[in-house]
Amino acid sequence: MEQNELLIDLTSIVKSEGMEINVNKEYPIEAFSEFSDMPSLQTPVTLTGTITNHAGNLFLKGDLSFRATFLCDRCLESFEKDFIIPMEDTIAREDSGLEADEFIPYQHNMVLLTEAIYKCIFAVTLDQQLCRKDCKGLCPVCGCNRNETTCDCDDREIDPRLLKLKELLK
Numbered sequence: 001m002e003q004n005e006l007l008i009d010l011t012s013i014v015k016s017e018g019m020e021i022n023v024n025k026e027y028p029i030e031a032f033s034e035f036s037d038m039p040s041l042q043t044p045v046t047l048t049g050t051i052t053n054h055a056g057n058l059f060l061k062g063d064l065s066f067r068a069t070f071l072c073d074r075c076l077e078s079f080e081k082d083f084i085i086p087m088e089d090t091i092a093r094e095d096s097g098l099e100a101d102e103f104i105p106y107q108h109n110m111v112l113l114t115e116a117i118y119k120c121i122f123a124v125t126l127d128q129q130l131c132r133k134d135c136k137g138l139c140p141v142c143g144c145n146r147n148e149t150t151c152d153c154d155d156r157e158i159d160p161r162l163l164k165l166k167e168l169l170k
C-alpha cells in the first residue's frame with residue numbers, strides 16, 4: 001500500500017469559499033499498523049462525508065464505518081461489532097494560527113487523515129463494550145460465564161460498611 005493513495009486532494013476547495021468536496025475513502029487495516037492501541041479491525045475503515053471551505057477554513061464532517069473485535073467488559077468473551085461513528089475535524093494549513101490539537105494540518109493541498117481517524121476510533125474503546133446489551137457477565141464468586149451456565153453462588157452485594165463486621169464474626 002502506498003501512503004499517497006491515502007491522501008485527499010484539497011486543491012479544488014482550498015481557495016474557494018463555500019466549495020465542498022465529497023469524501024468516500026477506504027483506509028486498509030495496514031494503514032493503522034503504526035498505532036499500537038488501535039482496536040483490532042476486521043474490515044478496512046471507510047470514511048464518507050464532505051470537506052467544506054467555510055471562510056477559508058476547511059471542515060470535515062463525515063462518518064467512519066468499520067468492524068472490530070472487542071473483549072466484552074462483562075464476560076470477557078471476544079465479539080465483533082459494526083460501528084458507524086461521526087468524525088468532525090478542522091483541516092488547516094500548518095501556519096493557520098490554530099492550536100496544534102485543534103486541527104489536522106495539510107501541505108501542498110494534500111491531507112492525510114489516518115492519525116485523526118485512529119484518534120476517533122480509539123475514543124470508542126474508552127466506552128463500555130458489551131457482547132450484547134443484556135450480557136449477564138461472570139459470576140463474581142465462581143467466575144462462570146452466566147450467559148452459558150447458571151450457578152448457585154450467593155453474590156448479593158454486601159454493604160461495604162458491613163464488610164469489616166462480617167470479617168470479625170467469622
Ligand SMILES: [Zn+2]
Binds near residue numbers: 072077132137
Ligand atoms: Zn459479554
Ligand SMILES: [Zn+2]
Binds near residue numbers: 143
Ligand atoms: Zn457462581
